[in-house]
Amino acid sequence: MPANTGTPLVELRDISIAFGGIKAVDRVTVDLYPGEVVGLLGHNGAGKSTLIKCLSGAYRADAGEVFINGEKVEITNPRDARAHNIETIYQTLALADNLDAASNLFLGRELVTAAGFVDDARMEAETRKIMARLNPNFAKFNVPVSALSGGQRQSVAIARAVYFNARILIMDEPTAALGPHETQMVADLIQELKKQGIGIFLIEHDIHAVMDLCDRASVMKNGQLVGTVNVADVTDEDILGMIILGKKPGQAA
Amino acid sequence: MTQSAQQTARDGKDGNVLSRFLKATEIDTRLLGMVGALLLIWIGFHFYGMMKFGTGAFLTPRNLWNLSVQTASIGIMACGMVLVIVTRHIDLSVGSVLGFTAMIMGMVQVRWLPEVFGLGHPMIVVLTILVGLVLGAMVGALHGWLIAYRGIPAFIVTLGGLLVWRGMAFLVARGETISPVDSTFALLGGGPYGSVGALGSWIVGAICCAGVVFLIVNGRSQRRKFDFPLRPVWAEYFLAALGCGLIVGTVLLFNNYPWPIGIVRQYAAANDITLPEGGLFISHGFAIPVLILIAVGISMTILMTRTRFGRYVFAIGGNPDAALLAGIDVKWVTVKIFALMGFLTALAAIVASARLNSATNALGTLDELYVIAAAVIGGTSLAGGVGTIYGAILGALVMQSLKTGMVLIGFDAAIQNIVVGAVLVLAVYVDILYRKRSK
Numbered sequence: 041m042p043a044n045t046g047t048p049l050v051e052l053r054d055i056s057i058a059f060g061g062i063k064a065v066d067r068v069t070v071d072l073y074p075g076e077v078v079g080l081l082g083h084n085g086a087g088k089s090t091l092i093k094c095l096s097g098a099y100r101a102d103a104g105e106v107f108i109n110g111e112k113v114e115i116t117n118p119r120d121a122r123a124h125n126i127e128t129i130y131q132t133l134a135l136a137d138n139l140d141a142a143s144n145l146f147l148g149r150e151l152v153t154a155a156g157f158v159d160d161a162r163m164e165a166e167t168r169k170i171m172a173r174l175n176p177n178f179a180k181f182n183v184p185v186s187a188l189s190g191g192q193r194q195s196v197a198i199a200r201a202v203y204f205n206a207r208i209l210i211m212d213e214p215t216a217a218l219g220p221h222e223t224q225m226v227a228d229l230i231q232e233l234k235k236q237g238i239g240i241f242l243i244e245h246d247i248h249a250v251m252d253l254c255d256r257a258s259v260m261k262n263g264q265l266v267g268t269v270n271v272a273d274v275t276d277e278d279i280l281g282m283i284i285l286g287k288k289p290g291q292a293a
Numbered sequence: 294m295t296q297s298a299q300q301t302a303r304d305g306k307d308g309n310v311l312s313r314f315l316k317a318t319e320i321d322t323r324l325l326g327m328v329g330a331l332l333l334i335w336i337g338f339h340f341y342g343m344m345k346f347g348t349g350a351f352l353t354p355r356n357l358w359n360l361s362v363q364t365a366s367i368g369i370m371a372c373g374m375v376l377v378i379v380t381r382h383i384d385l386s387v388g389s390v391l392g393f394t395a396m397i398m399g400m401v402q403v404r405w406l407p408e409v410f411g412l413g414h415p416m417i418v419v420l421t422i423l424v425g426l427v428l429g430a431m432v433g434a435l436h437g438w439l440i441a442y443r444g445i446p447a448f449i450v451t452l453g454g455l456l457v458w459r460g461m462a463f464l465v466a467r468g469e470t471i472s473p474v475d476s477t478f479a480l481l482g483g484g485p486y487g488s489v490g491a492l493g494s495w496i497v498g499a500i501c502c503a504g505v506v507f508l509i510v511n512g513r514s515q516r517r518k519f520d521f522p523l524r525p526v527w528a529e530y531f532l533a534a535l536g537c538g539l540i541v542g543t544v545l546l547f548n549n550y551p552w553p554i555g556i557v558r559q560y561a562a563a564n565d566i567t568l569p570e571g572g573l574f575i576s577h578g579f580a581i582p583v584l585i586l587i588a589v590g591i592s593m594t595i596l597m598t599r600t601r602f603g604r605y606v607f608a609i610g611g612n613p614d615a616a617l618l619a620g621i622d623v624k625w626v627t628v629k630i631f632a633l634m635g636f637l638t639a640l641a642a643i644v645a646s647a648r649l650n651s652a653t654n655a656l657g658t659l660d661e662l663y664v665i666a667a668a669v670i671g672g673t674s675l676a677g678g679v680g681t682i683y684g685a686i687l688g689a690l691v692m693q694s695l696k697t698g699m700v701l702i703g704f705d706a707a708i709q710n711i712v713v714g715a716v717l718v719l720a721v722y723v724d725i726l727y728r729k730r731s732k
Contacts, residue, residue, distance in 0.1 A: 098618055119620040134618045136611035138678035139604075147608055148619035150601050157599040165519040184611075 047110040049074050049239040050126075050208055055094055055104035064090045066263040067104070072208065072239040077230060079254035079271070080243045081283055087263040088243050089131065092210050095241075096128040097121035108208075122149070127206035129197050131213045131243075137186035141178075142167040144185055145200045170199045174229065191222040198229065209233060212243045227253060247276050261286040317528040323672055323727065327687050331694065338698035350701050354550035358577055360690070360697050361547070362483040362648065365582035366391075366641040367660065368689035371667040372593040373637035375685045376630045378668055379610040381677035382440065382447035384631070386454030387638045387664050390432050391657030392462040395642040398425040399471030399652025402478055418477045425639045432458065433635020437628035455661065462654040472651030482647030483580035485552045485560075494578030498544035501587075505536035548576040582644040586686065589637065594682045606630065610678035666713070667692050670720040674728075691716075 048071040057065045065087045072078050080088040093099040095106065097118040106113055108124050115121050121128070128134075135144050142163040151159045151166070164181055171178040175195040185193055194217060201209055211230075215223040230240060230253055244250050250257055251271060259266040259282040267288040269279070281287060315322060339349035350356055370387050377384045402421040410416050432454075439450045473479070480487040489497065509529055516523050524532075552560070552575045560575070561568050597603035605626050608616040617623050641660075646652045671688030673680030695716060699709045 096618075097620075117620065118618050122620055128618070130618060132614070134612070134615040136608040136615050136678070138611035139607060143604060143608075144615075147604070147615070148621050150604060152601070157595075158601060158604055161515045161519050161521070164521070 046073075048072060048107070049076075049109065050095065050241075051107040051110075052091065052095060053105045053107065055091060055101045055106075057090060057094060057099060057102050063263045065094070065101075068260065068263075068265045070241075070258045070265070070268065072241060074207075074237045074239050075234050076256065077234060077240045077242055077254045078268075079250040079257040080241060080260065081245075081247075081250060081257055081279065082260035082266075083283065086260040088260055089212055091260070092128075092212065092241060092243060095121065095208075096126060096210055098128075119148075122204070125205065125207040126210065127201035127204060127208070128210040129201050129212060129214050131216060135185050135193060135196060138184050140164075140184060141171070141181055141188075141196045141199075144196055145170075145203060147200075149204065166203070167199070170203050171195065174199050174202070175225065190217040191219060194218055194222065194226070198226070202229075202233070207238055209238055209240045210243075211240060213245065214242070215244075215246070215249065223249075247279060250279065251276050259283055317525050318532055319524060319528075320532075324683070324687075326723075326727070327671070327684065327691070331687065331691055334691065334694050334698060338694075338702060342702050345702060351698055354546050356697065356701070358547055358550045358580070360693055361583045362580045363697065364686075364690050364693040365483075365580075365586045366645045366648075367663050367667055367693065368586045368686045369589050369637050369641040369644065370634075370660065370664040371671065371685035371689045372589050372682050373634035374664050374668040375593075375671075375673050375680040375682055376597070376606050377447070377634055378665070378673045378675060379606055379677060379680045380627065380630060381610055381613070382627070382630075383665065384436070384447065384451045384634055385661050385665075386436065386451040386458055387634065387641075388657040388660035388662075389455045389458035389462065390429060390635060390638045391642040391645060391660055392654055393432070393458040393465070394425050394429045394639040395646040395652045395656045396462045396465040396471065396654055397428055398422075398639075398642065399474060399646060400465055401425075402475045403471050403473075413476065415477070417475050421475065421478060422643060425643060426636055429639025429642070430632045430636040433638070434628055434632035436635070437631030440631065441624035441627035459654070459658075462656075466654070468654055470651055470653045474646060474650055474652065478643075479647050479650050481581055481585070481643055482645070482650070483582045484648075485556045485575075485577060487582075487647070488547075488577040488580045489584065490578045491548045491576035492578075494544045494548055494576070497579055497584065498540050501540045502537040505540070506533055509533050509536075544578075547578050547580075550577045551575055552577065582648065585640065585644060589640070590682055590686050597682060602626070602629070607678060610680075612678075663689075663692055666717045669724075670717065672724060674724075691720075 051069070051071040053069050054067045055065055055069070056063065056067050068087070068091055070078065070080070070091070080092065082088050090099065094101040094104075095115065097115045097120050100116055106115055113120075113124060115124070115126075118128075136147065139147070142160065145167050146163050151163050153159045168181060171181075175192070178192060178195060180188055180192065185196055188196070194214065198214070201211075215226050218226065227249070230242070233240060242250075242254060244253075254271050256268055257271055257274075257279055258268040259279065261283070266282045266286050269282070269288070271279075315325075335351055339351040341349075342351060343349040370391070374384060374387070398421050401424050402417050406414075406417045406420060436447075436450050436454055439445050440447045509532060513523060513529060515521075551557075552573075554572055557573050557575060558568065560566075561573065566573070597606065605616065605621045608619065608621060609623055609626060613623060642657070645656055649656070667688035668680065668685045669675065669688070670691055671681065671684030671686070673685060692713065695713055696709060699712060704712070
């Protein structure tokens with residue numbers, strides 16, 4: 041467990057965003073240190089994904105500030121987020137089904153030749169390299185990703201986040217569509233990325249995965265932050281209580 | 294190595310000679326199907342004509358040359374329509390935009406510029422074309438802006454455009470026909486003078502053959518550089534021979550269509566040549582509009598498969614949300630796609646009005662339907678994300694072959710419409726069956 045002193049890698053401060061009068065996220069503050077995994081928990085509709093989309097550039101917060109390494113930054117679109125080495129693995133995977141693995145991996149950041157044309161051969165070679173590391177069984181490089189299984193698609197989405205040297209990784213239910221073997225693969229990967237000093241926000245429903253993988257857990261309910269706890273200091277019952285009742289452990293139920 | 298061996302073994306289980314041949318050469322079976330359908334149409338019309346009139350008129354150098362010229366205008370627009378449909382939009386306005394840009398170009402070259410430069414000044418053609426292409430691109434960009442930044446569905450924007458631009462085409466000259474156009478401009482529509490002749494065609498053919506060989510050699514060296522599986526050597530030779538054979542065959546075909554005797558006499562008189570006994574055999578060769586179509590086809594293929602822009606077009610078609618999350622400026626790309634569609638429509642307007650030697654406000658009426666049909670027959674999926682430029686050009690050729698063929702064997706306009714409509718529905722149905730099977 042890293043000592044959370046010094047400057048956080050990311051700090052989301054007093055973030056608020058509303059859709060048609062409903063406050064999806066209401067003055068939420070969370071932070072993330074290098075080499076740390078922070079779980080974001082809560083019911084469906086608690087505002088986890090919306091909060092995190094303000095960091096990944098998919099949404100713009102109505103109010104609040106984002107600090108990266110202590111510096112205030114403006115993230116107005118996904119390109120800004122990528123420029124700050126923030127990579128996101130979305131719940132919906134966000135893959136273009138009609139393109140192959142390499143095209144998806146490099147989507148928006150294609151390798152080009154000296155003449156400015158996309159360099160498919162080099163992109164495929166790079167894709168083969170990273171896939172050999174992440175998922176050695178992956179062999180379908182020349183077919184659209186619609187022809188891949190859920191696990192294979194997931195490894196493409198993860199490869200995309202890992203390839204570009206992310207410092208901050210957002211994973212929105214990365215194991216939702218996976219079998220036990222592939223879930224283990226993702227867990228191993230998270231441990232490895234932690235060692236490299238990458239900070240990870242992990243949105244997760246499975247309480248056991250949270251207890252196993254996360255250092256801290258921030259729980260949200262109805263758009264508000266219930267609280268943030270050190271996972272080592274609490275039991276899964278405590279966290280469930282926070283999710284269901286919206287009470288911090290120690291408070292009278 | 295073991296992996297590719299396994300793969301061969303797996304593919305080999307339903308592998309007769311044909312499927313192994315297709316596997317090795319990597320020829321798209323869809324493409325093969327379309328070429329087959331095209332040949333069937335051609336041969337069918339030819340033999341129907343033979344039985345009915347004693348001589349088949351379809352498979353003659355003259356008819357095939359005319360077919361190539363008639364395909365040019367629709368083919369050029371179909372290339373742009375592929376991008377529009379791939380991104381899940383539609384453009385119903387191309388016929389009207391063609392009419393509008395043709396009318397403006399007619400006015401520019403016949404009424405306005407001659408007053409400035411004097412009749413027949415070379416700047417007239419240059420400025421006319423420039424005005425037309427910029428105007429087309431601006432009209433398209435306006436459509437794109439309304440669709441992308443104002444959120445109006447493309448169907449509605451371009452349906453409105455269909456009416457608006459047709460009306461504007463009428464207003465430009467209060468419905469008058471502008472004729473004749475500038476004599477240099479008219480060359481862009483084809484005809485004996487608007488063709489490059491035998492030597493020119495051989496030069497074009499040689500350049501195309503060199504291109505085919507370069508693509509094959511370069512592709513092979515790229516694959517070797519990154520250790521990707523290679524096609525067998527015989528397949529490479531076969532593809533090179535096939536490509537060059539088709540090109541040489543086309544050159545021979547078009548060079549075999551001589552100028553009509555009247556034009557030859559006119560030409561001889563103008564150049565002080567005494568006509569020999571048997572007349573002069575002057576080849577048409579490639580018509581300029583066909584060369585424009587070829588150039589558009591090659592450039593658009595490069596744009597779609599080799600540039601970031603093309604990659605984004607496909608990504609947006611496959612999953613607009615993913616494209617957005619990947620940092621692609623989807624709205625701006627949409628504007629560019631429609632601007633490109635407008636640009637190509639103006640180019641088609643140049644070809645169409647030059648060919649008629651006049652600009653009329655009705656020019657291009659119903660073209661939108663033929664263009665969309667060409668793209669769809671050519672395998673562009675209305676669900677988005679899938680489509681090829683060569684398919685759209687082949688689709689345009691199929692549509693034009695049907696039209697031409699039915700005129701040759703004397704079907705009247707009503708039956709032509711019925712057949713073209715039925716073929717469109719049938720083509721899409723076959724396409725759906727094909728996609729289901731290949732899944």
